[in-house]
Amino acid sequence: MRNPRVHDAQSHSCCEDVPSSLYAPNESSSNFPGDHEERRLSIPYLLQFRTEIPMPDPIFAFVLTPHALMELERRGIDEEIVLGVLAQPEQRIPVREGRDVLQSRLVVNNVQHLVRVFVDVDRTPAEVVTVYKTSKVDKYWRNES
Numbered sequence: 001m002r003n004p005r006v007h008d009a010q011s012h013s014c015c016e017d018v019p020s021s022l023y024a025p026n027e028s029s030s031n032f033p034g035d036h037e038e039r040r041l042s043i044p045y046l047l048q049f050r051t052e053i054p055m056p057d058p059i060f061a062f063v064l065t066p067h068a069l070m071e072l073e074r075r076g077i078d079e080e081i082v083l084g085v086l087a088q089p090e091q092r093i094p095v096r097e098g099r100d101v102l103q104s105r106l107v108v109n110n111v112q113h114l115v116r117v118f119v120d121v122d123r124t125p126a127e128v129v130t131v132y133k134t135s136k137v138d139k140y141w142r143n144e145s
Helices: 043-047 066-075 079-087
Strands: 005-007 062-064 091-096 099-108 111-120 126-134
Touching: 062 066, 062 079, 066 126, 079 099, 079 111, 079 126
Parallel strands: 062 126
Antiparallel strands: 005 062, 091 099, 099 111, 111 126
């Protein structure tokens, strides 16, 4: 059983405090999404679809539960992607009372994906329950009307 990983608001009090590694691709990669090299996904890739719509409230103080850590490893999703989505979500959707999903789009090998982070927000710190990446963006994306 994995131990939960805690992220506190002091270490991520604003967007400038997100780890700098999120802002730059690997040295071996170019600046263009869709290259076929291995690369660490970064916030610019997450935000390339951002429009002038106000950003939903971020979550800085949270715990990655043992289940969420297991799913990150099983699904091959870097923990820094979760940090980026929680710090600057494109959308925040209530799932039920006390649980929200924060999501952002990203491009991997010229294919648009959606990273969805499910968070129990009715506790302090908030608890990340699970995370997944899907190519079915249209199924889950909420168009603002």
